[in-house]
Amino acid sequence: MSCKGSTATKTAPTAVKSNQGCCGSDHSKTHVHEHQHTDEHQATNNSSRHDSCCAHTESNEVVPDDEEPESSRLTARISWLVNGMDCPSCARKVEKAVQAISQVKQCRVAFATEKLLVDIDKDSNSTAVDSIKVQINDAVVNAGFKLQEVGKKSKNIEDDTSFRQHLREHWHAITLVSAIVIAAILTQFNSDASQWLFTFASVFGVIPVINRSIKLARSGTPFAIETLMSVATVGALVLGETAESAMVLVLFMIGEKLESYAAGKARKGVKSLMSLVPEEATTIVGDKRVAVAASDLQLGDIIEIKPGDRLPADGALLASGISFDESALTGESVPVEHQAEDIVMAGSLAVNRLAQLRVVSEPGNNAIDRILHLIEEAEEHKAPIERFLDGFSRWYTPAMMLLALAVVVVPPLLFSGDWTEWVYKGLTLLLIACPCALVISTPAAVTSALSAASKRGVLVKGGAALEQIGRIQQIAFDKTGTLTQGVPAVTSVVSFIDDEDKVLQLAASIEQTSNHPLATAILAHAERKSVALLTVSNDQTLAGLGVQGEVQNAGETQLIKLLAPHHMTTQLAELAHVKTAIEELENGGNTTVVVLQDEQVIGLVALADSIREDARQAIEELQQLGITTVMLTGDNRRTAKVIADSLGMEYRAELLPEDKSRIVAELSQDKDTAMVGDGINDAPAMKSASLGIAMGGGTDVALEAADVALMHNRLVELPQMVELGQATLTNIKQNITLAVGLKAVFLVTTLLGFTGLWVAILADSGATALVTANALRLLRK
Helix, strand or coil: CCCCCCCCCCCCCCCCCCCCCCCCCCCCCCECCCCCCCCCCCCCCHHHHHHHHCCCCCCCCCEECCCCHHHHCCEEEEEEEEECCCCHHHHHHHHHHHHCCCCEEEEEEECCCCEEEEEEECCCCHHHHHHHHHHHHHHHHHCCCEEEECCCCCCCCCCCCCHHHHHHHHHHHHHHHHHHHHHHHHCCCCHHHHHHHHHHHHHHHHHHHHHHHHHHHHCCCCCCHHHHHHHHHHHHHHCCCHHHHHHHHHHHHHHHHHHHHHHHHHCHHHHHHHCCCCCEEEEEECCEEEEEEHHHCCCCCEEEECCCCECCCCEEECCCCEEEECHHHHCCCCCEEECCCCEECCCCEECCCCEEEEECCCCCCCHHHHHHHHHHHHCCCCCHHHHHHHHHHHHHHHHHHHHHHHHHHHHHHHHCCCHHHHHHHHHHHHHHCCCHHHHHHHHHHHHHHHHHHHHCCEEECCHHHHHHHCCCCEEEEEHHHHHECCCCEEEEEEECCCCHHHHHHHHHHHHCCECCHHHHHHHHHHHHCCCCCCCEEEEEEECCCEEEEEEEECCEEEEEEEECHHHCHHHHHCCHHHHHHHHHHHHCCCEEEEEEECCEEEEEEEEECCECCCHHHHHHHHHHCCCEEEEECCCCHHHHHHHHHHHCCEEECCCCHHHHHHHHHHHHHHCCEEEEECCHHHHHHHHHCCEEEEECCCCHHHHHHCCEEECCCCCCHHHHHHHHHHHHHHHHHHHHHHHHHHHHHHHHHHHCCCCCHHHHHHHHHHHHHHHHHHHHHHHHC
């Protein structure tokens, strides 16, 4: 939700990946090249990884907003926690109040994490920043809410459960209820005293509501529920309905408490994530152990955690064989054993022994922070239904107020109706018109579903993506690293010069500057065979074809090429024995690389990649849900057919990245199509799809291009996510039906004179409670 302007939403930071460092800056050269298929993905170097980790820190300090290239040079960000929000409409009230401040460039309230994010002029000096903070705090307080610094507990948190604290918080409601109870008892003995006490209770109860409505009107929200309540209560008092006006106020307060409770339940999953990171950490300085605040940890600090403690920051393990329970982050119930230099995510629980780690995440940028930040950014990517309801609610309330006025005025003036009767009906209609239940119907469901997804290790970038998941009819899969493990191994070396080691030596020598998965596999095989590598010069990538380079062999300079067979159709047609050997290897599911020496074919290197263990189960479950699947690969047709047939899916082979993008765009025209991939080559196809889904262990480019990230590379999460998306769509439709249906019923009964103010406020609070309770069912998915 953006307050000012139409600044584009920032791309959410990439998902947490246990195999990456944080903010590394190793800009080593990567020799990128294509073999025979473009979906055998480039293994990225550290320089391609570090940027995704470096999301801006969200604290009550001015922090440059690094994630928005256009505005980051101009703005800095400040953030607070907002206390007292019951529903997304409260978030909009805060936004409108803050946007009225001239120095504020842009603001947004993330309801799921209760954060107010404000962008101001980056060049503001400290005095100006302090002044802006004061103005923002005053604006929020005037709107009826309180601000709290990020990372700091509220002042009364220690005695939050004490009797005195509860008394301070609820004295107004207690006084109002007590007065009404006494007034109700007095009706049996002294009706005049009872009337006066009901009047006192109504005035006492409505004054704070009127004050809030005035403040909200001044801050840009003139048609809030407080305004409707004020008008209805004062009108009831004028009509002499003192008991009813007092009870309406009590029911209104109870409804607010229920909304607050329901909102807390909906945010429970997010808050449980926030609580995973301990507030203190033990650092090792020399031979001393020093306790410091977790927020003060810096890159390179050495920290120590005992068994049963949680990790306060992302860290690189200094010793091998230490197990961590990562279930709170990954959903995996079995502890994972890590080796030295493995990256362990913040919030992980040490299981078996004392662990020392080197901090690799900056303050405010650990695994938990990145997940929370993604959830915050997700709220900007609203579901289409939610965007419609937001726009609808802006004119709905004023329109209903005009309708209520018409109900009050038209019958008495035109049809000689009784003024008292129609004024009462108009006031009742005002309360029924409150849009709270309708406004919360979508965000309540979306927040619950996002929380459920995050527990499964799936990050969804917003309500729009979540809604789209439920509409998916077809899914296109990349092969390498998605359907397969992405770790090929050499299965055989075929030599046409009666020297397999020579073929392997030349192939490995050319590949020694590359990080390509096939290159890594060839180099690993050469190392196992103890084959010495030759010095290579003038090495280069042949785009879409392979690689080449020059080697010194027996005093001669020889040109060595590694090419994809399907790019050598004409040449292979004249080499029957080579063509036959390639066909035999590919029929066995191998990927083949042709090795040429001075344009002469001297051998073949065959490699194979194993299918993921859960791929077959995921494809079967998707097909049971009625979703068709297709594999898109740059690999040869024979290898693609072996894998596709074993998974029971269609396939398209020998594709370049632009081919994948074009095919996905064509598929999306006929059906809502998702693209699942993990490599740089898959990013264009993901953007062309109705929905992009990235494997969490893939490259940052793919993760940033995707709408959904499977953080833990589990394909079996896909059908579960589709079910969750479908359930969310159904839930939203149920919520809208409940909200609109109840209002429609009571609108008719009010005009017919069957229901009054009590039932009206019960209908409003009841509808809000029902909608929220229905949305909370998604937490169990």
